[in-house]
Amino acid sequence: MRLALFADIHANRQAFGACLEAAWARGAERLICLGDYVGYGADPEWAIDEVKGLVDNGAIAVRGNHDTAVGTTAESMNAEAQAAIEWTRGRLGASQRRFLAELPLTAQQDDRLYVHSEASSPGKWRYVQNTADAARSIMAAAAPITFCGHIHRPALYSMSSAAKMTSFVPTAGVAVPLLPGRRWLAVLGSVGQPRDGNPAASFAMFDTSSREITYCRVAYDVEEAASRIRNNGLPSWLADRLLVGR
């Protein structure tokens, strides 16, 4: 079965729309959404309704820290993120806020674990920045393959049967086999706010029979997404950063 995985959509309608089109074109049969549907971007209502529609049609969705902040507090976030969350709160209806609040922190399917940030403490929203962080997540996960996002930079970590770690920055469009006998942590890039220097939206495809993951980049109308942010009075840095992928 071909899965399409999306992380950190962040209310970016243009980016998510382009990624969905690319996923269908690649034959996606089931969609997995790894959290942070809102925050930073200008179309949170659309993003939630879209994800809710996908879930109603069989997609799996987990909750991210920005989704959680809508219903609780954004105090631990930086100023721009807080401003965006407060603006988002005002835009969402009760049913949309309830949808976010009721999303699980993790979901498991066969030999795969889906989580927003990492598996050792999903609710603490830790970033996976190096092999030590990845090792902690991999050791905590029962499943041999974990998919996550949160850091907005694609990476692939592997732990051998001797507990040795390797890290890898994937090349877009190249299928990488996730060998059995090893444990894997696939960190997805962000759909709606890439931070690896490439402004193209990032998602991934996973083929469950060949166990191959392909990281994909999709060009989208960045200018439109940026001007939507500016026109809604959100901090201008949130618009500027989309153009440079930072």
Place this chain on the structure above:
Amino acid sequence: MAKSLIQPGAVIDGFTVGECVHSGGMATLWSVTHPGINVPLLMKIPRVSEGEDPAAIVSFEMEQVILPRLCGPHVPACFGTGDFVRQAYVVMERIPGRTLYSRLSELPLDYDEARGIAGKIAAALADLHRQHVIHHDIKPSSIMFRDSGEAVLIDFGLSHHDHLPDLLQEEFRLPYGTAPYMAPERLLGVRNDSRSDLFSLGVLLYFFTTGARPFGETETLRGMRRRLWRDPHPPRELRRDYPLWLQEIVLRCLEIEPVWRYPTASQLAFEFGHPDPSDCSRAAPVRRSASAGSHRDASRRRPRSARAITQRQSRRSYPS
């Protein structure tokens, strides 16, 4: 991990196992047949029982992932792989003949024959590097030749693929490879420089044209580290009639800094195919005198630090 299911007569994924044709340090080779495939086949099985080198597993995983993604006449065609869950194996085309290792008793070779062989290996490396793979174990036993003449590179267990995870990168504290042929930057953990293969080819050519290995046969890390600051004896010191143009090519391949070697295997292959005995300075950017002696004054040649080499790496623009 499953015990090996391999024995003559066994059938695995449609391949019928014949006899064991080779028993190596990390793997065994068996002849196999398949009803749908009418070329001679070999099945490579890693050694995974208790007491075996754990590197054999990681090395096999790399070959299992890289070989099916390679194509062309310079690599054996791959016809199937199995993973460690049931039975790890790689089935590949059986290249007739023997490896270059079988020529060792004839060394040193005639210069022109050695040039021809090295040129074919350089062409094979150029094709491999174009496919984003660095071999990292170029040596006589990794090289065969088709009847049509092309060099075939075998044994990709230590290879690096630019677009796939390098499972050997952080796995082991010591660099894995064949000590006499290992490039200096490998000792500092650098695995993403294709010019490491050119260094190994330089060692092979030096050996095949002089009968001596440029850095000896040391297997210790301390012994290997000498090549980080010490040049080899110019081959002309070992053979008085050694052509100067060939010496220049060999010494340029054996430069300590990758940036001083040939930038690509293609350029090296071109040099082999177009020897110009009248111009000995063309081959090397830094002219070195054949009589300069092999041992630089230690005070003038500082050991390369890992940082110095990796800084140079990041400044170099990588040909894609």
